[in-house]
Amino acid sequence: MNQYDVIVVGAGNGGLVAAALTAQAGYRTLLLEKHNIPGGCATSFVRGRFEFEPSLHELCSEGSREDQDSATKLFQSLGVNVPLLYEDTLFRVIVKGEDGYDVTLKAGMEPFLDSMEEAVPGCRESVKAFFDLIDPIDDAMNTMGDGVPNPVNLLRKHSDFIRIAGHSTEEVMRALNIPQKAQDLINTYWGYLGVPTDDLNALHYLSMTTAYIKGRPSMPYHRSHELSLALVKALQDNGGTVYYNREVTRFLYDGQDAVCGVIAGGEAFWAKKVISNVIPNNVFNRSDNRHISKRSRKLANARKLGMxxxxxxxxxxxxxxxxxxxxxxxxxxxxxxxxxxxxxxxxxxxxxxxxxxxxxxxxxxxxxxxxxxxxxxMPGDLxxxxxxxxxxxxxxxxxxxxxxxxxxxxxxxxxxxxxxxxxxTPVTFARYLSTPRGAIYGYANERWDNIIARSVTEAMDYDTPNLYFCGGHYIRGDGYPSGYMTGEMAAKAVIRDLKEGK
Amino acid sequence: MANKNKQLESLSMGGFVKSVAERLRAVGKGSDGPVPDLLSYPENRLAQQLHPHVQYLIVEDIIDHSPDMKSYILAPDLKRGGDQLAWFSAGQYLVLQIALDGKTISRPYSIASSPRDTKDGHYQITVKRVEGGIASGYILDHWTIGTPVTASAPLGDFTYERLRDAKTVIGIAGGSGITPFRAFARAIAQGDEDFKLILLYGSRTKKDAVFSDEIAALAESCDKIQIVNVLSASKAKDCEQGFITAKLIEKYAPKDEDYSVFLCGPQAMYRFVDKELATLSLRQKFVRHELFGEYFHPEQNDDYPQDGKAVYTLTVHIAGQTHTVSCAADTSMLRAMEAAGLNPPSDCRSGRCGWCHSQLLSGDVYVPESVDGRRMADKIYGYIHPCCTFPLSDCELDVPPMPKV
Missing domain, CATH: 3.30.70 (Alpha-Beta Plaits)
Known part of the structure; x- marks a missing residue:
């Protein structure tokens, strides 16, 4: 009875999308969640006459290539329709002190550039050139598709992409001669990305920030709890099952060191494929270490916890x-x-x-x-x-x-x-998310562990058979859209592998 | 084909080419030992200390206040692995799991002892017999020294918050609603809370005013505590007579500064005092109620659509099994499920905490507005808090099981 095609561990943004998609593809899917409600960070809480949004600042569009962003398209493909309200401004920056400033940046690329020019006269062209770099990035990403890129091709046709992907945000901004004040203004946004811009990969920054500027920030009308419940509905409408109050305490392996099931709430559940929305550290802690490769352990131990x-x-x-x-x-x-x-x-x-x-x-x-x-x-600051x-x-x-x-x-x-x-505080997040040190952003996107390097070595980094990952700790870094998109990536990989009988 | 940006040419392509090697080198430096255990991190340890999944306790002592009211001193049950007691904020409650007649039910009880008392190894709860109450009667009649008790972590937000509340709190207590105020008073006397507590304690007679003398004794050595007995059925020296009215509150409240009002008592007291408070035009932020308690007689509300006499069938999916439960229209779904022995989760039983959050798969229900503590999206997607939900038809619901520890 407890035999499934796919078990998804954790009903955070990634897990919800992954489970809804594998169920939609016709696979018998079980989503196991340790709390009594779905969402992880995407939830809400009530105090008196207020219902608070605990984590979401705004949903940024993802993938600026087309008018409609990929997260929205993903939701639509699942029949999820949550009303969103859009903001006209991106953010206001107040820097205190003698050489401080107070600038409000507008949403939408043209209004944004206008507000930059107003704040730092003469910066418009260089700032525009910077955000135009999203085109060569998209171009390169398009040709790469799902397969491994041909290095010669990459070098020949996508040298801009390679130059961007190999440098920090500030290095690329300096190359484009963006005035320092304009750089600082935009780069204050690092606070949402988790790594200061002298370390943050330019490609990561560009893809997130461009989407944010172009797509306009938006908020779900009934807090992010609504997004999570809508995704649960998509799962259930497609025949999938969610069990709450069932914390996975053990990952089970077969004779070939391949994951074959989990124990949750004292009960064993079996599956051909397991998708973990839970951070690898916790998966390894709940596994017999004989089944975890030396490289997986080295990677987990080498990584710095995220913001x-x-x-x-x-x-x-x-x-x-x-x-x-x-x-x-x-x-x-x-x-x-x-x-x-x-x-x-x-x-x-x-x-x-x-x-x-x-x-x-x-x-x-x-x-x-x-x-x-x-x-x-940062974890450890308390x-x-x-x-x-x-x-x-x-x-x-x-x-x-x-x-x-x-x-x-x-x-x-x-x-x-x-x-x-x-x-x-991180103690609260340690309680609700059960992440090491209450880290919210998974692993820090520091230089060697940036999203480009993560993407390139993905297959090497996640080598446990039948085990797939999604969520803020995965290759795309943190943020709601990243969580959703990695859920989609995991589901696609699982569906492909099941079809191919892998 | 992407446009080439001339300015980018100052950036080498080597960074990208080398990034994989750099990554492999960094991974190579990592230890190949097991990843650190979660509880090796101070943040996770502190979370665990403050919010243990369960606390195994044992009745260490019993204090008889009257035939119908006793205090239980609860200590860690070493035999079941209980060690230290979770620290808390005065005003919080524990949810106790009570095994009776082969069923397990849970009930919230305010902690009557102070946070500092946990350092002496105990919590105190005080139980008063409630007419028709299953849990209170069972505890009073069956618990003896040595009875094992399984409790939750401390819960609830009937606490003093210095950034929110006024420096003076008028406490309004009725009956066993005195218990959190005993905790507040002790915490003030012990230096763990810092506000002025003026306690108006409503009882029938002085004899019924449990803890009154004890709190008065604390007040003698601490000028931040004051207690006034308000007796409804007798007269006594130094006591007010009658009910807790707006006039009485004004008499004891500070004259030229803001004050908060904290209320804990039976529902009849809330109804009476809330009307009185309305005449004082206090800002909403300054009036805070402890849990309302279980909701009875939904059929007496103006917006209730039926006569409340029907009996409906609930089809309940819980822990992978399906049960059929009979539920009278005026009985909460939670009580019906408990009566059927299903042990559904519940903490506050007042619509507020969301621990009984369940999915309504089909059927119509009535949720009294005053205790509808659900999130907005719950109402759109068909989720309910069974503790405050009454059936208007046969219903099917999916209930998360109590988590296994």
């Missing part, structure tokens, strides 16, 4: 207008330079404040609004001596520090209006 956050969720008993907020997304920094922002992250280096009511005017009851603070930090007794005070002190700084920066008063407050 995590302290987040503050506020429900306020005044409207956005009464509060004096008029931006959806504000990046606040002490220094222009992304590396310095990263290095001083314990001293307000960079943080982001979102007001959902700007994007969704009736996101909260009339006369109220919400603020969502995102403070990028004080080492944090204990159960001191933890709550730490959270409150962090929240107070950042709310006060935001009040001072914006010249507004937030504190007296707090009706609901919730603060999450």
């Amino acid at each position: 995590t956050f302290v987040t503050i969720y506020l429900g306020l008993d005044c409207s956005m207008e009464e509060l004096g907020v008029n931006d959806y997304s504000v990046f606040i920094a002490r220094d222009r330079n992304p590396r310095k922002q990263f290095d001083t992250r314990d001293k307000f280096g960079l943080y982001i404040v979102n007001c959902l009511n700007k994007a969704l005017p009736d996101a909260t009851p009339k006369g109220t609004c919400t603020l969502f603070f995102t403070i990028p930090i 004080p080492a001596d944090l204990s159960p007794e001191t933890y709550k005070a730490y959270k409150n002190d962090m929240a107070e520090k950042f709310i006060r700084d935001y009040e001072e920066t914006m010249g507004i008063s937030v504190m007296p209006h707090i009706e609901e407050i919730s603060v999450a």
Whole structure:
């Protein structure tokens, strides 16, 4: 009875898409989730009269090649139709201090370039040239398709692609002579990508940021919980099954070191293929290590865990207008330079404040609004001596520090209006996501572990037979669309291999 | 064919060519030992300490307050692997698994002891007999010293939040609703909470006011605590007489500064005091209720569409099995499933926490608006909280099982 074609472990963004697609392809699919609701980070929580969005800042389009982005197309192919509201601005950047600035960047490529030119006169052409590089990237990606690229072909026809893919964002920007201030302005966006732009691969940055600029940021009307429930419906409509409160505690292997099933909730489930939305570290910890290749272990041990956050969720008993907020997304920094922002992250280096009511005017009851603070930090940044007794005070002190700084920066008063407050830290994410150190962004996209290198060595890196991966820790890096797209990649690989009898 | 960008030519192609070698070199430096265990990381360890999946406890002592009210001192059950007790915020509750007649039911109980008391190795809960209550009666009649008790991690958000609440809290307690306030008072006295607590404690007679003298004793040595007994059925020295009215609240509230009101008590008290509070025009942020408790008599609501006398059949899928359960229209689906011995998950039983979140596959239901704590998308996609959901037809639902630990 517990025999399936495909078992998907974890109902995060990647797992939901993977399971819905294999079910749609006609394979008997079981999705196992340790929580009692789907979504992982894509969820919501209710406090009093507020329903908070815990993680999503905006859905960026993916794949700017065509008008319609690939995540939207993927949703449509699954019959998932979730109403989205779009924002006209990308973000506002406030850099404090003497040589600081306060600039709001507009969404859509032309308005974006106009707002860049206004902020840094003379930068338009070079910034445009930078984002135009998405064309040679798309071109190269197109010819590569699913197969292994022919290196000679690549070198001859796609030299721009190769130059971009081999350098950091800042190296490419310097080559194009983008004025420093313009670079800094755009590069403040690193906070959402997890790696400062002197290290972040230019191709990664370009594909994410171009999609964000061109596609306009959007938000699901009923929080990201709606996206997750819609994907569960797609799974069920295609005959698939989801079991909640069933944490996979063991991965099972056959005589050839191939995964053949899992144990969840004390019960064994068998499958021809297993897709893990769970980070490889946890899979290996729940496997007999004899079945895990030496290379897999070396890779997992060599990797640096990705970014995590302290987040503050506020429900306020005044409207956005009464509060004096008029931006959806504000990046606040002490220094222009992304590396310095990263290095001083314990001293307000960079943080982001979102007001959902700007994007969704009736996101909260009339006369109220919400603020969502995102403070990028790295695993290990929490004080080492944090204990159960001191933890709550730490959270409150962090929240107070950042709310006060935001009040001072914006010249507004937030504190007296707090009706609901919730603060999450890597400890919270360790609890809900069960990732090592509460890492949210999987593995850091540092230079050697950037998405290009990951793509090239994918087959070598993930060598356990019958085991496939998807999610923020996988090759595309973090972000909702990346999660969805890796779910699609895993499903496609599984469907192909099942068809070929592999 | 892509346009060539001349300016890019200053960038070498070697970076890309070498990136695989660089990656292989970096991987080569990694250890080939097992990856570190999750609990080797401080963040994961702290999460585990604060939110254990389960706490194995044992009744270490029992305090008789009256024939119908007892306190249970709960300590770690070493035999079942219980070790340290999870720290918490005063005001939180534990959900206890109670095995009776071969079934397991769960009930939330406020922790009456303070967080600091966990360092002495115990939680205290206080149980009052509820007329017709299955759990309270069973506990009072059957639990003895040595009874093993399985509990959740501390839960709930009836807590003092310094960035949200006023510096002074008017606590309004009725009956066993005093228990979280005992925790608040002890936490203040022990220095783990920092606010002024003015407790208005409603009882029938002074004799019924359990913990009143104990809290008064704390107040004597701590000027941040004040307790006022409000007696409805008798008179006594230094006590207010009558009910907790707006006038009484104003009498004790600070005059020229904001104050928060925290309420914990029976539903009848909420209904009465909420009306009184409405006349004080307090901002919503300053009024906080502990869990409403189970919802009865949905048929008395104006928007209830039937007569409430029908009995419906629930087809319940849980843990890979399908059960048929009879459910009277005025009985919550959760209670019906518990009565049938299905052991569905539940924590707050008040519509708020979402632990009983289940998928309604077919049928019509009634959810009282005041206790509908669901997420917006749940309503669109057909998910319910069975603790506050009443059938209006035969229904089919998919219920996640209690997780196996």
